[in-house]
Amino acid sequence: MPADFNWAIGGEAGDGIDSTGKIFAQALSRAGRHVFTSKDFASRIRGGYTAYKVRTGVDPVQSVVDRLDVLIALTPRTIDENLDELHEGSVIVYDGERTTMQDVEIPEGMIGLDVPLKGLAEEAGGAIMRNVVALGAACAVADFPIENLDSALQKRFGGKGQAIVDNNKEAARKGKEYVEDEYDHDFDYDLETTDNDYVLLNGDEAIGMGAIAAGCRFYSGYPITPATDVMEYLTGRIEQYGGHVVQAEDELSAINMALGAARAGARSMTATSGPGIDLMAETFGLVATSETPLVICDVMRSGPSTGMPTKQEQGDLNMALYGGHGEIPRFVLAPTSVSECFWKTVEAFNLAEQYNTPVYLLSDLALAVTEQTFPPEAFDMDAVEIDRGKLVDEDTIGEWQNEKGQFRAHALTDDGISPRAAPGTTGGAHMSTGLEHDELGRRTEDTGMRVEQVDKRNRKVETARETEDWSPREFGDPDSSNLVISWGSNEGAMEEAIALLDDEGIDVRFLSVPYLFPRPDLSEDVAAAENVLVIECNANGQFADLIEHDTLTRVDRLNKYDGVRFKADELAEEIKTALSTEVKA
């Protein structure tokens, strides 16, 4: 019996796939099991194949794998779509009475459980609960105590009244009993529960939560997959902390509102995805030149143009590093896991204000739609520190005024960081502009001042390089000569791949880089390794290019750009192949 269990429900968009999947995931999480969820969805609301997958284990699970143990198939296509992942002994739960499922053929070697989902649901109070019947059936197959499902159903339907909750519990029991009565297989699964206490959330939610924790009070955005969840999370919550969310008319407006709020002294953020980032590029330059602290989150999806809006890609790195005309100092952070979405957001706000600079937070679809379990301490609010940088007040502003009492908002300083005065601060009135300016913020084309201001803005980056810790996260065997480097959301899959490779006697050292600019200097690490492999979800190896640029060494690349994130087992296999060709060469 493998340590992890993989379950999915699939059907047509509109079939309630998401909410059913989430109920199961929550039931597992509440039973003290680790959960990692993923979604296959098409860019349409009704119709079109969609699936919600749940991987669970008593030990942490942080990736998807190419294996499905139990599949609830609401449509025949669900079986076809997942054929590669189904294996000998996989269980397929379906409703043979459903018109489209009548002639369905269960592939060789797999176990089909024909359960009258709709009929049993009707007996429990309504056909709408057929997915919950299927969840009950899954509990029977997986030997998972159905009581755990009850608490998830309570959470999901509690708001609709106890009768609805009770009907759903009844529906689940009918599904469980039906399987137990009709099928006498010993299903070889045993989802034991633990006393562990976990929370289950996705990357967008973690970013929103990080923003509130970090004191963000203003958010403006324009809906776009897969960034919308950040806005949806903040709406209704940020108000409780004195903040506000505006759904702007477009991304141009969104970033400009966020800029306005930041200039008013608030911690402020906008989030979008590729096409929206393109629209924000012009204002991004203004944010940097006016030295406004702003967090801009790009939840990457597959591009270019409208690309594949519901598919994974890490294709915007170059844009984040270089986007915008002229030369623009910025920070680029990329969270590597759902919990890091929280912490990197907190860090982004601090960096933005410490350096009066825009900070890109590069998340991606894989993180955004992944729900993962963590002990609550992973989001320890007591550990959140807020550093507002050189924010002056009435008492300190004098140090930054010239002899005429004018505030030097763009003062030339050794560390490159100028002071910031929130409007309303006496003696701080000043002009900021996207035009090149002098220390007072006034337009200038004076060659000397131009050079000094550019140098000053760049100097912030130098200061940051020296002051902050930009180290990568390190995993695997520190002495291995096989070095794998990655950035962003691939960390979890890679961590599991390391374990799989280890089982086969292959050691690797893995550096997961959350800082893209400034970023760690990996020259020594690369020099010390025999084989260097850079993995990323894009076609051209944008990060691999950076490593080559930084280290003046050729590296090997492993790129995935089919719209699907790396899976742990697939990744292990590919790394093995890459290393063996390496060794042969």
Next chain:
Amino acid sequence: MSSDVRFTDFKSDKQPTWCPGCGDFGTMNGMMKALAETGNHPDDTFIVAGIGCSGKIGTYMHSYAIHGVHGRALPVGTGVKLANPDLEVMVAGGDGDGYSIGAGHFIHAVRRNVDMSYIVMDNRIYGLTKGQASPTSREDFETSTTPEGPQQPPVNPLALALAAGGTFIAQSFSTDAQRHAALVQQAIEHDGFGFVNVFSPCVTFNDVDTYDYFRDNLVDLAETDHDPQDRDQAKEKILDASKEYMGILYQDENSVPYGEKHGLSANMSEIPSGAPDGAMDLVREFY
């Protein structure tokens, strides 16, 4: 806020580089006068300027200010005001800035009704880029990029504002100092989005919509029996293409600004030094 603020306190020590005679001088003087009259102080005032000759206004005035990117001044002003409702926020720009590249934001700012004022210096031409047609240029107005005239009807900003649910819609003439300042003052005092389209002639590139033209053709609503609270009357006058009006075309005295509707009164710049109290509840919600 001290009441002894004079309008010159809103003047910066930068000399304007506008062409001598440019209408923007008068527009700016009226803005400064209105800000002082309404008891504002430069340290509690935020001016957002667009891009164009008109947009340079932020540089010549003294307050907290930002000179943004072309067409996006209104969203910036919105962010400033919502983040700190104590500030007096005034947004200024040109007809190209506001009705062409920024037209989308204009409509939405009007309907959002944030409590700020928006002053558009309408010279019916692009000044800064040296004389191309603007959205308010006449159909037959010959310019370097439209030698036969734009051959499309001009945008009617007042009509756009009315259609979008504007709660304060006024038109002013920059050189008519008293009345212009008074209109801007009323826009500031209005609870909601105070929009003033100011005829602010470009003496360099527009030889049609000149001071003389406006002097001869402007009808001052104060001298008529126009009732600004009557939306039908406002509509009739706004759609009357044969005349140019000055004064308040429409004002909804029951206007409730966005911030009030959303209960926004706090200055969002003040935050604790760590996560807010009870933040662990945010985590627990995911249990």
